[in-house]
Amino acid sequence: MGEGALALRSGRLVEACEAFERAVAMTPTWAMAQLELARCLRLIGDPRGDAGQHLATALAALQDRPAPFLERGHRAEDAGDLEEACASYGEALSLDPGSAEAQAGLVRCVPIAAGLSTLERVRRASRGSPALLAAWWRVAEVAEALGFLDEADAALRYLIDHSAAPKRAAAALAAFAARHSRPSAMQRARQVLGP
Numbered sequence: 569m570g571e572g573a574l575a576l577r578s579g580r581l582v583e584a585c586e587a588f589e590r591a592v593a594m595t596p597t598w599a600m601a602q603l604e605l606a607r608c609l610r611l612i613g614d615p616r617g618d619a620g621q622h623l624a625t626a627l628a629a630l631q632d633r634p635a636p637f638l639e640r641g642h643r644a645e646d647a648g649d650l651e652e653a654c655a656s657y658g659e660a661l662s663l664d665p666g667s668a669e670a671q672a673g674l675v676r677c678v679p680i681a682a683g684l685s686t687l688e689r690v691r692r693a694s695r696g697s698p699a700l701l702a703a704w705w706r707v708a709e710v711a712e713a714l715g716f717l718d719e720a721d722a723a724l725r726y727l728i729d730h731s732a733a734p735k736r737a738a739a740a741l742a743a744f745a746a747r748h749s750r751p752s753a754m755q756r757a758r759q760v761l762g763p
Contacts, residue, residue, distance in 0.1 A: 571587040572584045572585075572586075572587030572588040572591060572601075572604060572605075572608070573604070575587055576604070576607075576608060581608060581611050581612045582612060584604075584608050585605065585608040585609055585612060588601055588604045588605035588608050589605060591604075591605075592605050592622070596625075597629075599625065599626045599628075599629035599630050600626070600630075602622045602623070602625040602626040602629075603622070603623065603626035603630065603635060603636050603639060605619075605622045606619045606620070606622035606623035606626060606639055607639050607642075609622065610639070610642065610643055610646065619643070620643070623636065623639055623640060623643065626639075627640065632663065633663065634659075634660035634661075634663040634664040634667055634670060635660075637656045637657070637659040637660035637663065637670075638656070638657070638660045638667070638669055638670060638673065640652070640656040641653045641654075641656035641657040641660065641670075641673045641677070642673070644656055645673065645676065645677055650677045653673065653676075653677040654674060654677045656673075657670045657671075657673035657674045657677060658670075658674065660673070661674065668697065668699075668700055671693055671696075671697055671700055671703070672700060672702040672703070674689070674693065675690055675693050675700070675702050675703045675706045676702065676706070686710050687707070687710045687711060687714060687716070690703055690706040690707045690710055691707060693706075694706075694707050694723070698730075699730075701727060701730065701731055704723050704726050704727050704730075705723075705727065707719065707720070707723040708720045708723035708724045708727070708740070708744070711723060712744060712748075717748055717750070720744060721741070721744065721750060721753050724737055724740055724741040724744060724753070725741065725753075725756060727740070728741065728756070728757075728760055734760050735760060735761060737760075738756075738757045738759075738760035738761045739757070739761065741753050741754075741756060741757040742754060742757035742758070742761065745757060
């Protein structure tokens with residue numbers, strides 16, 4: 569399985585899948601190999617449609633670990649099933665409350681249509697993990713959609729100050745400022761973007 573993990577880390581997905589397939593063929597009951605194969609197959613588009621079967625095998629054996637629930641969340645999210653994605657990420661978070669991956673998944677899968685309860689959830693996520701920038705992006709998006717413009721403005725400014733990609737956040741702030749005629753937000757965005 570080490571060969572597959574190394575190939576996966578190096579971005580050689582097909583090679584990684586082949587290595588995980590060999591591991592599963594040698595030891596079909598090895599749940600972690602099943603999980604890694606499911607993950608790898610999902611990343612290459614599940615060409616044979618059997619990633620779900622491998623994930624089910626892993627889930628049956630690894631109910632006490634967050635990794636298979638994270639993978640189930642990713643699969644559901646990829647399929648557009650936000651309800652299943654949220655449930656899976658929530659299960660992963662209950663098993664590992666510090667999981668940034670599960671927190672980010674929850675932030676991504678909560679639809680804006682849920683209104684104020686959505687905003688409150690993403691506010692909690694951003695306050696609970698200030699470094700979780702996905703939560704701050706979601707706060708900006710949901711707050712703007714609900715008309716909480718000061719909060720959206722503040723979230724975008726936070727992203728400018730804390731993101732590894734401040735120009736992306738500044739471009740979002742500039743677009744926000746243009747949509748809502750907010751000169752001070754446009755001025756801050758221009759400071760980062762230049763004239």
